[in-house]
Amino acid sequence: MIHGFGFLSLSASLVFPWALTGLVQGKAITESLFKDVRQSSTDQKMQLPSRKLISQVSTATTYYVSATGNDRNSGRTTSSAFKTIQRAADLTKPGDTVRIMNGEYKNEPDRGSVLSIKRSGTAKAWIKFQAYPGHSPKIKHNTWNGISLGDGVSYIEIDGLEVIGNNASISRSYALSQQYNTSNPLTNGSCISIDGRQRTVHHINILNNKVHDCPGGGISVIAADYVKVDNNTVFNNCWYSLYGNSGISFFLNADYDNNRGYKHFITNNKTYNNRQYVRTLSSGRISDGGGIIVDTSKKGKNGGYKGRTLIANNISYNNGGGGVIAHESEHIDIVNNTVYGNGQSPELSEVQLAAGYSRDVKIYNNIIHGFSGQQVNKNTNNTNVIYDYNLYPKGAVSVVRGIHDVVGDPQFINPSTGDFRLKSTSAAINKGYYWKDLKTDHAGKSRPANKFTIGAYQ
Template structure:
């Protein structure tokens, strides 16, 4: 069973941040007094308003600035008085605030759990946003448990346009293997962006947008016990190499229902996820199990739906995309190429895109292109899982087909150069099923007569 960093259904404190602290702030409230003139001109009488509602003080949203040349003794309120550390700004945020991050390299202090630990929430109408300053490309470099952590139930948070870099460059495989029983080593187990669950609170309404996330020993982007999450237009690569936990590029584990909405609430869309791979056995199984491009994992009780659409996944150690022990997942218009690179995974032959131990899953309009002789898909102990309108090359192992699936060369422009657009002669063009919730392709082009795969060519 492929559960990221956990012993079957139990959560491991070592994967997530064990030192998250509570940080929610409630708005103060004030009473309103009415002053009225009375016959004596020198006196003022206060009239109580027992039937009036208390009026919340209206707070003005603040923009904080952080710079590689800043100073935490500054006010943080302008580009010329920017803070130096991300945490200085994070500790001040209130609903509606924005933290604009300028060029610079941001590192964790020794023994810190994250470079940026987010524990304060926004509200439905006033999100807290952490964004790259326009035209800037800040880098978060870490050797601890997370580059960015969202914990203690922090919600209504957006992370946008940042680069998060892990510790892989400083680790050798021999060192990582020597640590394969050490659950407490952040040097090998750290993740890039982590949304933590657990008894300190569950997060909801989180947007992870337009980030570059790479070289973390653990997960690239990991969401645990969350709801209303959007992971969109991120580039995620070279993660999961050295952890003893079963991690992947993008993982949604133990999805949590914060309400009874049965529509789409979790979106994993328009991402590029590649070369995420395990080199150290998962401690619970003693073997390589994961290193997937994208996985929805152990979410059988989730009442909402998950949409995985318009993603490119290639050359990952595990599958390109799959649903494991989950329900209510739609995997639509993705392109998966030459995944299953890990020998242990390849032997199992589960597929480029597939569902296992899952229910109520639709796998439509995808291109699944395994290396020669490997499995394109599979159907393991599923209930109500449908494959249709997909494309598989004729040199692959196809374990299940839908009535409109196609066995043919999709004719990529240049797969070896990572160009997975379709040639004009591709049979995938104009042959897909129109899916109303996927109106555009990975580049934002309208899907009129839908093509199969992540790209729309006409």
């Protein structure tokens, strides 16, 4: 229990040796901060290329990867595709794209990741790893990470991939037998790991991916800046690791520059069934397994994180820990999320959505729906944390109430199947606060300025 705040714990990364740094853990809301601008330089008047002109022109390459390919191929066409994604990654230069076709891509026995990204793009020429149009490639691993990004890598986009861990091949009894083994990747591996503790990682987009069944974290972001995690589905993670992971976690946020505006985006994601079945080694108890957490950004890698974080339009449900949590963090806006039925771990008296030991946090327009009699929010040792325009069901125990909060039935279409769209008679409709930076809802539907609805769906 940290500072008496029983429903939270510090991120597991505090106990990591360097050998394990890869372990822990939007649709365009402010697209200008992340927009990929390709530089094109042509001069029709030049008949003979000069040496100086050639040095200024960067020609982007598209590489192709197929499960039936060969790493001795050129990788430049679908018929000459590489077999491994790593082969393409090791060749990329700014502006390049790696298109990944159908198939399963697995880690080599001696590798810590299926895909380790070490080459950076630039502000005007991102490097993109994306599913080939119409394809659904799968990265399946039983090592420390499915995809890892670290050591200062920047301007990288990962789009449309499925990353699968090895939960299905692990029994709970085996995991419990390994609960003190800090060096076992079978029980501690994460799906996507972004780790800037050695050198700050920055400008990373994680978009439209399916991330699941990793015994450690789902999408883990440590000591990074300008990270967008948007429209991902993150589920069945955190089950067997001794490091106390969550579905989506941002830890020790680090400033790449002095911008005080939005730099981190956690938007339009669906995160569920992330839960701990093995105690966190550092605390000796079940402590995490939540949907989304921003953790310890008041004590980030470079001191307190100066940028803002937007957590918006997410659906977080049936997780073992909290649905959306800000812990020892600051400069966060938690807006228009739907949290439902979290706190599934019986060891936790977990809330649905809360801030603790934090400051400058705005919690607006959220549907905060827990179990009957459950305490659904908290306000522990906070400064300038505002709850308002949120909806609570009747019978909910809310420690904090804003003057515009609504008590009523959200009338979800079918929460038992994960359908949190609203019926036309929902108490949430048109009761929200106009949040000027949020133009669309979870499904991409426009949010009219004068008719803001509470929750992830307009």
